[in-house]
Amino acid sequence: MPGLTYDAGVGAAVVDSGADGPPEPSAAELHLLVTRVVRARVGNHPAAEDLVQETVARVLAASDRIDGGIEAYAVTTARNVIATMWRDEARFQRYQPRMVDLDEPDAPDMGVLAGEDQVAVRRALESLSVQERSLLLAHEVDGTSLATLAAREGTTAGALGAQLRRLRARMRAEYLIVASHREPPTERCRPVLVAVALRDQRRWREAGVDDHLAGCDFCADVAGPLLESSQQDSGRVAIDVAKDHDVVEARVAVRRLAADLGFDRSDVTLVATVVSEIARNIVKFAERGRMTFEPARSRPGIRIVARDRGPGIEDVELAMRDGYTTYGGLGLGLPGARRIMDEFDIESVPGRGTTITMTRYRKDTR
Amino acid sequence: MDTEPALFSILRQGQVLVASVHTALDDSQLLRLQRDLVGRVGTDRARGIIIDVAALDVLDSFGSKTLRDIAEIARLRGALTVIVGIQPDVAQAMVELGIGTGAVATALDLEEGMAHLAAALGPAWTP
Structure with missing residues (x-):
């Protein structure tokens, strides 16, 4: 070899x-x-x-x-x-x-945010009773059907569904409170936020949500995300009025809703002008308030509610008189609004604030 | 103050200032329009002012009061004011609410406004 x-x-x-x-x-x-x-x-x-x-x-x-x-x-x-x-x-x-990595790398703050999120959810869960918590988890996490749960609890699926709906609303409200890192300033804050989270018109009125939101900075902030989602459902628009520019915002919002509701162009402008006057009163006298616009209930029309927690009006009759003004305006705001609107109601308590509720129906249905 | 861009423009044509409002104005912007116009009457030695409000969404009590104030201040400084371009729906709402522009002259559009000023200012007028 x-x-x-x-x-x-x-x-x-x-x-x-x-x-x-x-x-x-x-x-x-x-x-x-x-x-x-x-x-x-x-x-x-x-x-x-x-x-x-x-x-x-x-x-x-x-x-x-x-x-x-x-x-x-x-x-x-x-x-x-x-x-x-x-x-x-x-x-x-x-x-x-x-070899190409399509996943974006986690942003540096993601971990912190996720951590805060977890804490908020946990605290929200802790606010429920043991029984409520186990019910919620059984349905939402384990996926046990309503019927099974109802049989176990000795109740009906409908009742259980309603209870779960309330529990979820409480969770949402509690989560937002925890995430805000603040304590609700009044005892009414919690029920109000739960009512907002529930998106239920009756509860909404019972809890006096609009009235409370007009005066409570904390709730107005915390309820923001809840309001956005609930407003899309009902055609209802709410505008916080505090600055000059909010007057324009209110005008734009009411214009859009009135046009959607089928008001003709001149009526839309008329309503917008009234809203402009009322919104300006809020900015001038109350500093802060809230206007809500929604479809009228009985006939095609628009319902406008303006609430504030300002000084109130000493003499409502006097303020309603044409030409009466305290700031050098034309004195046409309130009397003009009363003349234009089909329904007009003003409640004012000196030192407590003013609520104006007015409705204008569409011309063809008036 | 006045850090935001103006929502109106003031152009000069001869002895006339033409103020065009571009969109809905809030109260502070209306006051800024008043301040700017009154200032320009002096610096530009204007004899006439035309305010085009066609783009205003509403003319409420504050808006019309501001327009009247502008006209009165300008008059005291020797300039004549004409408001042009009030939309039909805006005009109707003003009437129904009892809002007026008082003694301030109005015209349908820019062209009519110019004609009005030409007639009122007479031979002193140089376009």
């Missing part, structure tokens, strides 16, 4: 050729041969030299197992090595898209 050693340093090798048989090529010749084969196949590919080295190394490693025909073995090996490279490259290209 001829021994073959490869001296990579000088590219020469000592061939210990056997006494008979064709002479085996020297390592240098082998290198030349492999180079020719590889170059013929891959040209000036950057990996060409690596392929040559790889082939030569493999041939040399196997040389003691090859019995003659080492050139043929070298050529085949070179071909295999090249094929392997092409295959690897093809596979890499095929799977390259998988």
Whole structure:
């Protein structure tokens, strides 16, 4: 068996050729041969030299197992090595898209926010009684059906559904209170926020939500997210009035609603003008208040309620008189509104605030 | 104050200032319009003012009072004011609510307003 050693340093090798048989090529010749084969196949590919080295190394490693025909073995090996490279490259290209990470990395504050969120949810859950909590979790988390739960509790699915609805509303209100990092300033805040979360018109009125929101900064802030979602349901719009620009906001809002309700252009402008006057009164005298616009209940029309917790009006009759003004205006705000509106009601308690409720019906139904 | 962009523009044509309101104005912007116009009467030596309120959504008691104040202050400083472009629905609402512009002259549009000023200012008028 001829021994073959490869001296990579000088590219020469000592061939210990056997006494008979064709002479085996020297390592240098082998290198030349492999180079020719590889170059013929891959040209000036950057990996060409690596392929040559790889082939030569493999041939040399196997040389003691090859019995003659080492050139043929070298050529085949070179071909295999090249094929392997092409295959690897093809596979890499095929799977390259998988290297792209489509998930956005978490923002640095995500962890903190998620933590706060968890605390708020936990505190909200803790505000419920053990029984209420287990009921809520059984339905919302474990997915137990209402019917199953009702059978277990010995009640009806409807009653249970209503109870769950109230529990969810309490959770929403409690969550927002915790997330605000403040304590409700009055005892009425909690029931009011729950009523808002319930989106129930009757409860809304019973809890005096509008009245409370007009005067309570805390609730007005906290109830914001709840109000946005509930207003979309009923066509009801509420505007906090505190600054000059809120007067314009109120005008824009009432215009949009009146137009949606089918008022014609001149009526829309008339209503907007009245709203402008009332809103300005709030800014001037009460500093802060709340106007709500909603469809009238009985006939097509618009109902406008303006509430404030301002100083109130000392003499309502006097204020209602045409031309009476305390600030150099035209004195037309209140009397004008009373003249224009189909229904007009003003309640004012000195030191407690003023509530004006007025309705205008659409011309064709008046 | 006045850090926000004005919602109106005041252009000068000859001896006349033309103030165009671009959108609904709140009370402080109305007062700014008044302040700017009154100032410009002096700096531009204007003889006439045209206020185009076509883009105003409503003319309520404050809006019409401000317009009357502008006209009166300008009159005291020797300039005549014409309000143009009051929309039909706005006019109707003003009448129903008993809001008026008092003795201030009005005209249908800019062209009529210019004609009114030309007639009132007489030969001294140079467009």
